[in-house]
Amino acid sequence: MSASPCCGSNAVATVASYRCKVVEHYWVNQRYKYIRLEADAPVARITRAGQFYQLKCPTTLEHEPFLLRPMSVYGAGPEDNRVEFLYNVTGVGTKAMATLPEGSDMDIVGPLGNTFTFSPEYRRILVIARGVGLATMAPLIRDAAKASVDITAVMSARSSADLMEKEFLRGASADVRAVFDADGTSSIEAMEVLLRQLIEEQRPDAVYTCGSHRLLMLLQRVLGDYPQIIGEVAMEQRMACGMGVCLSCVRLFDCDGDRKFLRVCREGPVFPIREVVGEVEFG
Numbered sequence: 001m002s003a004s005p006c007c008g009s010n011a012v013a014t015v016a017s018y019r020c021k022v023v024e025h026y027w028v029n030q031r032y033k034y035i036r037l038e039a040d041a042p043v044a045r046i047t048r049a050g051q052f053y054q055l056k057c058p059t060t061l062e063h064e065p066f067l068l069r070p071m072s073v074y075g076a077g078p079e080d081n082r083v084e085f086l087y088n089v090t091g092v093g094t095k096a097m098a099t100l101p102e103g104s105d106m107d108i109v110g111p112l113g114n115t116f117t118f119s120p121e122y123r124r125i126l127v128i129a130r131g132v133g134l135a136t137m138a139p140l141i142r143d144a145a146k147a148s149v150d151i152t153a154v155m156s157a158r159s160s161a162d163l164m165e166k167e168f169l170r171g172a173s174a175d176v177r178a179v180f181d182a183d184g185t186s187s188i189e190a191m192e193v194l195l196r197q198l199i200e201e202q203r204p205d206a207v208y209t210c211g212s213h214r215l216l217m218l219l220q221r222v223l224g225d226y227p228q229i230i231g232e233v234a235m236e237q238r239m240a241c242g243m244g245v246c247l248s249c250v251r252l253f254d255c256d257g258d259r260k261f262l263r264v265c266r267e268g269p270v271f272p273i274r275e276v277v278g279e280v281e282f283g
């Protein structure tokens with residue numbers, strides 16, 4: 001079993017720009033859209049779970065997105081030129097992207113960033129996802145299912161209408177525990193009880209999360225009691241270039257007592273949970 005690397009060093013190299021055709025594009029629920037692209041060159045075999053692409057969203061009459069927008073790979077393959085994204089329609093870029101008809105063109109740059117630490121030798125993984133974190137971790141679910149590694153998925157959402165369990169598992173079997181804001185089961189207190197119980201009973205080899213800073217901080221505390229379990233988070237920091245140049249996405253990390261700023265786009269987006277320094281809350 002490989003140990004989680006210090007401060008996001010699972011680097012993956014090949015980056016290129018691709019002209020893609022939108023081949024499928026539809027609403028999954030009221031807030032999320034699924035898009036499948038066909039690139040002009042093979043992308044699936046060089047794309048890993050946890051990595052992301054920078055998407056060139058179109059200019060419309062209403063929206064003029066300037067920067068490319070980072071999106072985690074939701075799926076890649078089985079065809080070599082196929083890549084998929086699941087995205088929350090939230091602001092200028094994603095609203096413009098949501099208007100793209102099937103058959104239109106879209107440029108993407110990637111794959112960017114590093115990947116999760118994962119071994120087919122693991123017995124079980126525990127995945128804790130909320131919101132867009134679900135899109136980021138879906139390829140990890142696929143890798144685990146392919147390797148017959150048992151999966152426990154704790155899915156947190158506002159309500160059952162936002163859960164997207166089918167989109168997350170994509171046919172994989174998992175021990176799913178759904179928690180909701182609507183009934184209080186997603187509160188930090190309730191989640192701490194649930195996570196400690198799952199870890200005690202199931203002893204996962206690795207724990208992964210994405211999509212919630214509060215859950216990340218909770219996991220950091222809980223995993224403090226289980227030093228043998230690998231813990232990783234895919235971080236969603238606001239970023240501009242996505243390639244390590246502009247430094248707009250730096251975050252503070254503590255690597256064995258050595259505090260340093262690292263670029264989420266370049267050294268991440270996957271980092272050991274234990275090394276993230278929590279955000280300071282002002283006011």
Ligand SMILES: Cc1cc2nc3c(=O)[nH]c(=O)nc-3n(C[C@H](O)[C@H](O)[C@H](O)COP(=O)(O)OP(=O)(O)OC[C@H]3O[C@@H](n4cnc5c(N)ncnc54)[C@H](O)[C@@H]3O)c2cc1C
Nearest residue numbers: 069070071072086087088091092093094132135236237238
């Ligand atoms: C590595 C990475 C992977 C991501 N993967 C996905 C994904 O798979 N699916 C998905 O829906 N979103 C994902 N995001 C977030 C996505 O990039 C932003 O939601 C998107 O850029 C918003 O663009 P916009 O122009 O529509 O919104 P804007 O008008 O720029 O912002 C609208 C809202 O989104 C928030 N936002 C903007 N950028 C980010 C960001 N980088 N992270 C978190 N919140 C942000 C803003 O605070 C604001 O509330 C990812 C972000 C990163 C850094």
